[in-house]
Amino acid sequence: MGGSPFMESLRKELRTRHYSLRTEKCYMYWVRSLIRFNGMLHPEQMNNTHIELFLNHLALDKAVSPATQNLALCAIVFMYRHLLHRELVGLEYGYARAPRNLPTVLSPQEVQRILSVMQGQTRLITALLYGAGLRINEALRMRVKDINFFDHSLFVFRGKGSKDRYTLLPQGLHSDLQAQIQHAQYIHKADLAEGFGTTSVPPSLHRKYGNTLKDFSWQYVFPSVTRCRHPHDGYICRHHLHSSSYSKNLRTAVVQAQIGKRVTAHTFRHSFATRLLQQGTDIRTVQELLGHTDLRTTEIYTHVVGNRRAGTISPLDIIAMQEVREPDAPFTYQKQPLPI
Structure with missing residues (x-):
């Protein structure tokens, strides 16, 4: 697969557009995976259903992360747009929204x-x-x-x-x-x-x-x-x-x-x-x-x-700092009478 004329054309397109070697390897991998998933069918003969089934397979069967789903979709979009000169119109599968993790x-x-x-x-x-x-x-x-x-x-x-x-x-x-x-x-x-x-x-x-x-x-x-x-x-x-x-x-x-x-x-x-x-x-x-x-x-x-x-201090810590107590005495919160 790696030496096929189609895959070599994809590699040439990636290098012509000065993509990094790491991105090249990733995109080549996901395009190969798409072709193998669909029984070695040429991408020119695929329709949206073939692509959607592959992406669903990644999400459900392989349980890949949202970032990996998006990377696979980017590779497929690149292949169709720049190599086959065809836009994926009406694809019922958008980019996955990754959770915002700190x-x-x-x-x-x-x-x-x-x-x-x-x-x-x-x-x-x-x-x-x-x-x-x-x-x-x-x-x-x-x-x-x-x-x-x-x-x-x-x-x-x-x-x-x-x-x-x-x-x-x-x-x-x-x-x-x-x-x-x-x-x-x-x-x-x-x-x-x-x-x-x-x-x-x-x-x-x-x-x-x-x-x-x-x-x-x-x-x-x-x-x-x-x-x-x-x-x-x-x-x-x-x-x-x-x-x-x-x-x-x-x-x-x-x-x-x-x-x-x-x-x-x-x-x-x-x-x-x-x-x-x-x-x-x-x-x-x-x-x-x-x-x-x-x-x-x-x-x-x-x-x-x-x-x-921001220099913000918890209100509870402010009470603790203002409380006057014996050095060895346990800290307690005292209920203050409400103002009349």
């Missing part, structure tokens, strides 16, 4: 407990996620040239939505980052000695910069342990560390630290934003550091901070 955040003490059981690259990546508010792929894609020790800043190239931005570089990570850069340089020198040394980049950059991509400044701070063939252009390159490797180490650390919360790489980004707001950082500044286009996306963290950010 993000899980960690206290500084919980972050410290997790960091205390980590070592090496895993610890440094986690510290960057929490200290700079990075997404996991942004941390792994960081190159040597993106780090500015003098200004204490990190350059995030083509973050989510292909947006560039600057964020904080924690001063406490300078020595660890410099040690990691030396490790990356050792690997790069070995690659050059064997006739390689090119880093992986988007296709447009490879054509533009060519052999410049062998310069150390272009190398990933967290390089992969092996070289690979570039999925678009076919040249031998060294990619960055894969996120699955980090996720596995993170799960182990969370168990060892005895954290009773569901913790993912993104949890540290949530905790970064929440902590900044608790410290009184302007929400516009937090928006810029996180790279959010819409302020409403950042405002969800004000709900996590709650009354601590």
Whole structure:
């Protein structure tokens, strides 16, 4: 299926429109699933009923999340709109409304407990996620040239939505980052000695910069342990560390630290934003550091901070603070006579 002319045409269309490799894989997967569900029927011969049955199958039989339902529908709409040049009119299946869940955040003490059981690259990546508010792929894609020790800043190239931005570089990570850069340089020198040394980049950059991509400044701070063939252009390159490797180490650390919360790489980004707001950082500044286009996306963290950010105190706590009592005496609420 992956090598069929139709699927290769879909892949070409995705790359022509500069979709990320991750999105390409997702869209290809869901289109394949649609075709297999309908007995290998070609999408040109399908009608709305075939698509609706497939989406209902995902929701009812597979019990996928609303986000996964929407991703499958996006892939199908893309295929029909851009490859078959046909709009899905009258489809009795809209995008699922995902529940609005407040993000899980960690206290500084919980972050410290997790960091205390980590070592090496895993610890440094986690510290960057929490200290700079990075997404996991942004941390792994960081190159040597993106780090500015003098200004204490990190350059995030083509973050989510292909947006560039600057964020904080924690001063406490300078020595660890410099040690990691030396490790990356050792690997790069070995690659050059064997006739390689090119880093992986988007296709447009490879054509533009060519052999410049062998310069150390272009190398990933967290390089992969092996070289690979570039999925678009076919040249031998060294990619960055894969996120699955980090996720596995993170799960182990969370168990060892005895954290009773569901913790993912993104949890540290949530905790970064929440902590900044608790410290009184302007929400516009937090928006810029996180790279959010819409302020409403950042405002969800004000709900996590709650009354601590606004300085609001519970009326019950006010009574407790005003109550005059003996230091060791138990606290009691006294009924006051009503004014006449």
